[in-house]
Amino acid sequence: MQVGKYQLFVATIFVGMETQLNNEVKIMRLTKYLSIVVAVLALGVSGVSSAGMLDDIKARGHLQCGINTGLTGFAFTDDAGNWQGFDVALCQAVAAAVFGDASAVKYTNLTGKTRFPSLNAGEVDMLSRNTTWTYSRDVDLKMTFLGVNYYDGQGFIVPAALGVTSATQLDGASVCIQTGTTTELNLADFFRGNNMNYEPVPIETNEEARNSYLAGRCDVYTTDRSGLAATRASLDNPQDHVVLPEIISKEPLGPVVRHGDDEWADIVRWTLNVIIIAEEKGITSENVAAMAAEVQKDAELNRMFGTEGEYGAMLGLSADWVVNVISAVGNYGEIFEKYLGVNTDIGLERGVNALWTDGGLIYSPPYR
Amino acid sequence: MIIQIIVVIIVLSLLGFFIRNTVNNLEALGAEVGYGFLFNPSNYDINQHLIEYSSRSTHLRATMVGLINTGLVAVVGIVLATLIGFVAGVLRLSSNFLVNRLAYIFVEFTRNVPVLLWILLWHGVLIHSLPHPRQAITIYDVTFLANRGFYVPKPLLDPLFWLVAIAAVVAIIGAVIFSKYAKRKQELTGEQLPVIWINSALIVFVPLLVFWLTGTPATLEMPVFEGFNFKGGIVLSPEFIALTLALAVYTGAFIAEIVRAGILSVSHGQTEAAYALGVKPSWTMRLVILPQALRVVVPPMISQYLNLTKNSSLAIAVGYMDVVATIGGISLNQTGRALECMSIVLLIYLCLSLSISAFMNFYNKRISLVER
Numbered sequence: 088m089q090v091g092k093y094q095l096f097v098a099t100i101f102v103g104m105e106t107q108l109n110n111e112v113k114i115m116r117l118t119k120y121l122s123i124v125v126a127v128l129a130l131g132v133s134g135v136s137s138a139g140m141l142d143d144i145k146a147r148g149h150l151q152c153g154i155n156t157g158l159t160g161f162a163f164t165d166d167a168g169n170w171q172g173f174d175v176a177l178c179q180a181v182a183a184a185v186f187g188d189a190s191a192v193k194y195t196n197l198t199g200k201t202r203f204p205s206l207n208a209g210e211v212d213m214l215s216r217n218t219t220w221t222y223s224r225d226v227d228l229k230m231t232f233l234g235v236n237y238y239d240g241q242g243f244i245v246p247a248a249l250g251v252t253s254a255t256q257l258d259g260a261s262v263c264i265q266t267g268t269t270t271e272l273n274l275a276d277f278f279r280g281n282n283m284n285y286e287p288v289p290i291e292t293n294e295e296a297r298n299s300y301l302a303g304r305c306d307v308y309t310t311d312r313s314g315l316a317a318t319r320a321s322l323d324n325p326q327d328h329v330v331l332p333e334i335i336s337k338e339p340l341g342p343v344v345r346h347g348d349d350e351w352a353d354i355v356r357w358t359l360n361v362i363i364i365a366e367e368k369g370i371t372s373e374n375v376a377a378m379a380a381e382v383q384k385d386a387e388l389n390r391m392f393g394t395e396g397e398y399g400a401m402l403g404l405s406a407d408w409v410v411n412v413i414s415a416v417g418n419y420g421e422i423f424e425k426y427l428g429v430n431t432d433i434g435l436e437r438g439v440n441a442l443w444t445d446g447g448l449i450y451s452p453p454y455r
Numbered sequence: 456m457i458i459q460i461i462v463v464i465i466v467l468s469l470l471g472f473f474i475r476n477t478v479n480n481l482e483a484l485g486a487e488v489g490y491g492f493l494f495n496p497s498n499y500d501i502n503q504h505l506i507e508y509s510s511r512s513t514h515l516r517a518t519m520v521g522l523i524n525t526g527l528v529a530v531v532g533i534v535l536a537t538l539i540g541f542v543a544g545v546l547r548l549s550s551n552f553l554v555n556r557l558a559y560i561f562v563e564f565t566r567n568v569p570v571l572l573w574i575l576l577w578h579g580v581l582i583h584s585l586p587h588p589r590q591a592i593t594i595y596d597v598t599f600l601a602n603r604g605f606y607v608p609k610p611l612l613d614p615l616f617w618l619v620a621i622a623a624v625v626a627i628i629g630a631v632i633f634s635k636y637a638k639r640k641q642e643l644t645g646e647q648l649p650v651i652w653i654n655s656a657l658i659v660f661v662p663l664l665v666f667w668l669t670g671t672p673a674t675l676e677m678p679v680f681e682g683f684n685f686k687g688g689i690v691l692s693p694e695f696i697a698l699t700l701a702l703a704v705y706t707g708a709f710i711a712e713i714v715r716a717g718i719l720s721v722s723h724g725q726t727e728a729a730y731a732l733g734v735k736p737s738w739t740m741r742l743v744i745l746p747q748a749l750r751v752v753v754p755p756m757i758s759q760y761l762n763l764t765k766n767s768s769l770a771i772a773v774g775y776m777d778v779v780a781t782i783g784g785i786s787l788n789q790t791g792r793a794l795e796c797m798s799i800v801l802l803i804y805l806c807l808s809l810s811i812s813a814f815m816n817f818y819n820k821r822i823s824l825v826e827r
Contacts, residue, residue: 200784204793228791260683261603266774271499271785275510278500286603286684287500288694289774289785303602304582304693306683 140351141185141403144212149191152178153211156196158293159317160426160433161217170194173426177215177236177342177359180416184358184408189415199268203228206345213355214343217311219269229346233356236341236419238439238448240334241273242312244319247329249306254333258283263296263305265289265314273336274309293318311338313427313435320432354402361391361409363451365418367442372417379410391454398454419449477794492790493518499785501776503692514786521781522803528699528777529764529807535703536763537756540710547715558711565708571769573705578697578773585693588685599678604690606678615672622665623658630654694775698767706763713755717748749822757815761808768804778803 144150154174155162162172179189195211203224206214217239218224220232243262245251254277264270266289278285288305290296297318300308308318312334319325342359344352365371368388370378379392389395393406400406416422420442427435441447481488493515500510504520505527546558565573582602586592591601599606637648666672678688721744729739770777771784779800787796 199788200793203791224791258682259686266771266780266785266788268788272789275498275500279510285500286502288502289776289780291771291774299582302582303587 140212140348141354144185144351148186149193150178150182150185150213151193151195151211152181153195153197153202153205153214153216154178155216156198156292158217158314159321160313160431160435161317162196171426173237173422174215174217176416176422176426177362178213180362180412181213181355181358183411183415184354184404187405187408187411199266203230206230206343212344212351217313217340218343219338220341221269224343230343231346231352233342233344233352234359235339235448236359237313237339239311239313239338239340241270241309241336241338242315242334243307243309243331244300244315244328245307245331247327251307251331254331254335255281255283257285257307259285260307261286261288261305263288263290263300263308265293265296265310266291268310269336269338270310277335297321311340313433316435317433320434350403354404357402357454358412360451361412361454362416362419362422363442363449364391364454365409365413366420366449367444367451370413370418371421372414375410375413379407387454481794488794490795492792492795495790497786498789501781503695503776514782514790517786518778518782518799518803521776521778524775524781525764525767525770525777525779525803525807528695528702528767528770528775532699532702532706532763532767533760535699536706536710536759539703539707540759541714543707543711544714544718547711548718562708562711565704566712570701570705570766571772573701574698574769574772577701578693581693581697588680588683591680591685597677599680599685601685602693603684604692605696606685606688606690608675608677609687609689611674611676613672613674615669618669619662619666619672623662626658626661629661630657633657692775694770694773697773698770698775702763702766706759706766709759709762710756713752713759714748717750717752718744720751721747746822750824753815753819753822757812757819760811760815764807764811765804 152175154170154172157163158172158174160172161174162170165171175194178192178194182192183189185191195205197205197211197214197216202214202216202218205211207229215236217237218232219239220235224230225232243254243257245257251257257278262274262285264274264287271287271289274285274287286305288299290299293310293314296308296310299305301322308315310318312330315330319328319330322328342355344355364387365375368385370388370391378388379394382394383389383392386395390398391409393399393409397406399408402408405411417425423437423440424430427433429436437445437447439448441449443450478488494513496511497514497517498510499517501508501517501520503524505523506516506520508516508520543558543561546554547562549555549558585600585602588599588601588603591599591606593599597608633654634650637650641647676687678685678690680686725743725747726739729743730736734743767777768779771780774780782796783800787793790796
């Protein structure tokens with residue numbers, strides 16, 4: 088099996104091609120399907136080699152992270168053309184953990200369709216691409232889900248002029264859906280469960296779905312509530328559109344790696360965990376250096392800062408890896424407020440994504 | 456010869472290498488290649504299904520729905536493209552300056568823009584310029600045009616309607632027999648019967664008569680606006696209209712050039728010879744020019760028909776649920792079985808293309824010069 092590199096090379100060409108096409112006008116969609124097939128065909132040895140992904144990544148000098156093709160708040164380019172966002176921050180955190188440098192990341196933009204084949208083919212080391220943790224993805228597709236960084240749920244947005252106050256009044260409506268996600272299934276279940284009919288209008292990207300909704304091609308647009316908030320924020324008159332109260336599905340979003348390398352999975356999992364613990368303990372990107380410099384009364388803090396025990400070495404990382412992570416991206420609350428919070432365009436409340444100590448669901452096992 | 460054999464061996468071993476590696480690696484990951492998922496419920500709805508389908512149907516059924524939708528676009532598109540192509544191709548040769556320039560502009564503007572842009576443009580125009588169903592443009596409250604589709608009444612057939620269908624079949628058989636009779640009579644006596652008129656009358660009026668005699672055994676279900684949308688009737692979705700029109704017009708522009716080339720390939724001496732014998736211009740076209748032109752036209756037409764069929768896979772751009780959007784799209788996503796789904800899509804297109812090819816080759820053989 089010496090040929091893994093060759094296969095990876097082929098996969099890289101095709102997936103790379105697709106990434107570029109995504110950024111340009113979507114010419115030659117067929118290339119995309121071809122690229123999926125080839126990416127899968129080329130499921131190289133690289134994809135399966137289980138020993139030492141961390142060593143491979145260190146040798147390569149950068150992390151390869153699969154992110155969304157563009158979703159306000161979660162993955163977007165800033166004015167300088169750099170990728171930013173709630174999901175992107177996790178890639179940066181992992182890079183900071185491994186290299187002590189949050190910028191040692193190469194991003195690959197993946198669509199709903201290409202994300203799993205790309206991860207499996209070894210094209211990316213991890214996915215941080217608002218991916219819902221489900222049974223079949225976990226078990227059947229052999230993905231390893233490493234926790235939840237955002238608890239989402241599918242909802243509906245309608246024009247206020249329609250006078251609809253509940254999703255159960257939508258019998259006979261035309262519904263715009265973004266394909267390539269779990270939304271089609273939830274929608275079909277919801278309408279069948281309520282004995283209602285609808286006309287599904289499947290659309291490839293969030294942007295096109297928004298346009299079709301505004302043009303009146305459909306009465307209602309459905310996607311995850313965070314996505315709805317982002318879409319609503321981007322409309323000219325947000326007050327003319329209402330998000331209906333129903334949440335028709337559970338969409339726990341989180342980072343994913345492929346089956347087979349538990350050490351690597353541990354690194355990504357605990358990077359997410361320490362970000363959450365940091366918020367709980369009041370460690371921020373500003374005070375982390377100062378706090379790490381002196382011995383804390385709280386032993387958990389000393390363990391995290393690497394001043395007590397050999398916790399970094401257990402993961403194959405430096406003793407101060409947590410300090411690197413937090414000083415690079417901040418704690419969970421900081422990341423949330425920076426990209427999604429009430430002061431951003433999306434303006435999401437913490438809601439169920441508050442810390443468990445504040446009545447939310449965000450919780451991390453202890454660092455000991 | 457030796458080089459050819461070596462090339463074949465290299466290609467085959469490369470293919471075998473990829474397939475073996477894929478299967479091995481998938482197995483190493485613990486994910487076996489299998490098509491069992493096709494028999495599980497699909498769990499998604501499809502807006503346009505010509506056969507019975509719901510979210511409880513299987514993925515296989517969803518594939519069938521997609522295949523039928525692809526077939527519908529292909530068939531309607533090919534017919535329209537051929538019509539557009541022939542008209543534009545003939546107009547392109549018109550001696551009227553304005554007409555041939557307009558045809559020229561149409562051809563060049565259409566075929567020099569990627570078809571995906573045409574599809575998106577048609578779709579955008581349809582959904583942005585047409586009104587909401589509430590304010591639909593209507594023709595006598597029977598058909599409605601809105602940005603969610605073109606709504607027409609749907610005929611509901613009573614059991615007695617099969618008599619009408621039988622009458623239509625009988626009329627068509629009668630028309631065929633009559634035209635054979637007329638041809639023989641012309642060959643024997645030179646007398647010409649008004650075949651077109653008599654046959655048209657036969658095919659139109661015989662079923663109509665039976666329809667009236669059996670007491671009009673069909674009613675129309677009118678589309679009625681109710682709640683959010685029209686209910687009842689038949690709807691042509693803007694996605695279907697946009698895709699079909701864009702493909703037909705685009706491919707039609709190519710066909711126009713093929714037709715023009717075909718007609719030009721017949722030497723002008725043929726026309727002059729026919730005129731010298733006193734053959735009418737319309738007959739000259741039908742009996743002298745076209746049969747010879749077709750020999751040039753048909754082979755490149757095969758490629759155009761194949762192109763149209765394969766280009767219909769761009770349907771996903773506007774959300775038309777063809778075979779790529781169903782089994783190669785949502786099914787793939789729900790199940791994550793990329794390799795299996797894509798292999799099915801590949802196989803379907805291969806079969807579609809090969810059948811079109813086979814049919815057109817058969818037709819080409821029929822019209823080609825018979826050497827004695």
